[in-house]
Amino acid sequence: MVDVSQHELVPDHTVVDDEEIEDVLEEYDIKKTDLPKLQRLDPAAPDEASVGDVVRVTRDSRTTDQAVVYRLVVD
Amino acid sequence: MTRADVSDDVEAVVEDTDLPRRLKDEVYDTVEQRGLTVDEADDVARAVESRYLDTRVDPLDPVGTVSAQSIGEPGTQMTMNTFHYAGVAEIDVTQGLPRLIELVDARKTPDTPMMTVHLDDEYATDREKAHEVVWNIEATRILALGDISTNVADMLVQIDLNDETLMERWPTVSRTEDVADEIAETIESNLGVKTRRSGTVIEFGPEEPSYRDLLQLVEELREIVFKGIEEINRVVIRKEETDDGEEFVLYTEGSAFGDVLGIEGVDASRTTCNNIHEIKSELGIEAARETLINETMHTLEEQGLDDVNIRHLMLVADIMTNRGEIESIGRHGISGNKQSVLARAAFEVTVNHLLDAAIHGEIDALDGVTENVIVGKPIKLGTGDVDLRMGAKQD
Known part of the structure; x- marks a missing residue:
């Protein structure tokens, strides 16, 4: 089986803890469901991610070196 | 730090x-x-x-509208002709406006699917090794392997396999007879006939003598894929300069991204494909977003329109991948999923939307731009969304 995370197009995906989620939601003044979504069966989703978790995606960005975005895991 | x-x-x-x-x-x-x-x-x-x-973008700036204009205007200058041999190798790729439309429409399969296959260490530097991978990818059909003749008198199809081609395409097998056996087996399981082999000549015919069945068998025989991946019709091998030396890169006509990633010798960390749906199902939504940006930017650059700011394309890709799956821009995707009835009705198939909304008793909150234009209220963008009130007290 091919390790998806090794591909150069796939950025880092990590599950974040509740505390960090709160910080993020507060910073953007949004609800959790307003976040972009990530399907639970997405090949790049971390194995331990379950529905309702928030995943931090650290991209190599073209405009800043690194861009951090959050996605809510959905079914 | x-x-x-x-x-x-x-x-x-x-x-x-x-x-x-x-x-x-x-x-x-x-x-x-x-x-x-x-x-x-x-x-x-x-x-x-x-x-x-x-x-930085000001709050309440209509970034979507600005992006639409910034991509739309160069779009008017793009070529209409679909086919062109792109700079890379002799592979036909859709370019210009048709390609851009294909991308934002999120078509299930592009007009001209292709892959760029990078190779692992020794496969990338050794031409022989690289060719091994080519034969594992490119679909090999019977016409490439030998001559077919139909013997109507005896009701037989005869295949005279070409020794050199066999050795070339099955470099790991030493005897041509073994390859011929393998081919005969493939034919038997695909066509449901008994075959006879002598040397590298394979013979078979229909069970009952029938001219039509014989021709039918030949037709089906031509379709069988003996080696490689069915979807891939052609592979072009090219030597390319890299930071540290040269390497062989394969370009394929047709794509089967998932299959190719599993082939030995293929570098599964750099190989890409121009079908965003295949990328999505193999590598996930983030990789699909990245590919969308790369492909749209590349399409614009090819046409000399490289002064479009990448941020506009990033915004489009962000919106298209926002729900964790790829959505098209347009009636069946983003625009069709808008909350507001009036906004949807203003886009396409007006009457259907209004009728459905009336039947279901939908409510329009008049939050968006289009709705407010329709009812003649100031739109909630820029200064339109800011309320100023004179204070009762001075402080």
């Missing part, structure tokens, strides 16, 4: 600003090069910060 080349004070000053990492690093470099004092460094950092904040 501490930096060795600047003092703690300078670092504290710069880290205190609202700048992104890259700009902070540039400030550090400048401070070090010019040998600035902490106060001067502070001035520089503040000046950079204020310029940076000025260039």
